[in-house]
Amino acid sequence: MDRWLRYSRLILAVSLLTVLNACAGGGGPGGRTIWHVKAVHPEGQFLDVKAIDGAGHIHDVKAIEQDGNLHVMDVKAFVRGKVLAVKILTSDEKYAPVKAIGEDGTIFDIKALTASREILDVKGVSQSGNITHIKAIGPDGSFYGVKAISRQGQLHDIKGIKVTGDAVEATIHDVSVAAHIKALPATEEDAGGGAHLAREDAGRGGEHS
Template sequence: MRLSLSESKVTLLLATLAFFLLLLGCKNEQPKISINQDVMEAAEVSEFETIIWNVKAYHPTGTLLDVKAMKDGHTYDVKAIQDTDQISILDVKAFVNETILPVKVLVSPDPLMPVKAIAEDGTIIDIKALTADGQILDIKGVRQSGNIIHLRAIDKDGEHYTIEAISPKGWINDVKGVKLLDTPIEQTIKGVDVYAHIKAMPQTY
């Protein structure tokens, strides 16, 4: 039986394709696709946008007080900073003018440990809780459990307020002092001896 012209072309095409596939099979080769790995990785990586958590003093009655740095009669924000996806341990800083300053528990003979910010020139800046009626409350490390220092704002009647960090989405971390070393001086910043770092960490019950 004679093939038509169109059938002959189809047969020739199939034969050519079969021969090509046979060659690939003999060489054990796989078709390859060129992928620019750098472009793919760049597309997958995006910078984390820093999230600022408010720091407040909280009383079990439901009262929330602002926590501020105070210098020369002016008040400045104290915030916890989330700069990665994790929220297990966040730095707590004072935002004084255009400068972000460390907030620490300082070395002191006082059983109530002072909580202060440290300026770039070594000046010690008060950290206070402010009530709606204008009272200014000290914030102190009131006791230590292992390497954790429990921080409280203390009013004139001796009432204690816990210190909390609250995210824009409503997540809450406790703000506590944390010691990494067994020595009394954790580090010295601008000539100021630090007893413990201050971090915002998940609540424990």
């Protein structure tokens, strides 16, 4: 539990910045480094994580390193020239819905895509304090970790975080948000065997989409 306490202290320290950025819903113009967002299949393959609109069009989802800050990175969807917030929405579902929110309140699904373009759900599946664990869900119900990967092969965990105790963390474009989605430094437990695979993937150019 110590690692979650460390996350909690870090999150509280940047809570004001996080909330302001979440309400704005966009990324800053300068000093940005883009990290790829992937799900990690148990057999070692990286699966693209994408936003999908109502017409089935596929859009990028990326983590954004701002001015060298590696502690808490925003996760955004890039849709038709817009940079959209990616959040956990309020819901009574068993697993928490992870969605991108358009400027007009349109909801975009966040999914993982296999090499054969099979579409897998990406959900918040469990909680540890104010941290929600984000996983892709395989056809057999197994969970695949979701990671941010730098071009140098660094690995961060994609997590949901809350900075208040309220059920509704924020409202963005009239959509109720339960938690923010961030890329956080990978814990030893969550990193598993993904680190060396990430370095290999980065060496091949990182992005397969």
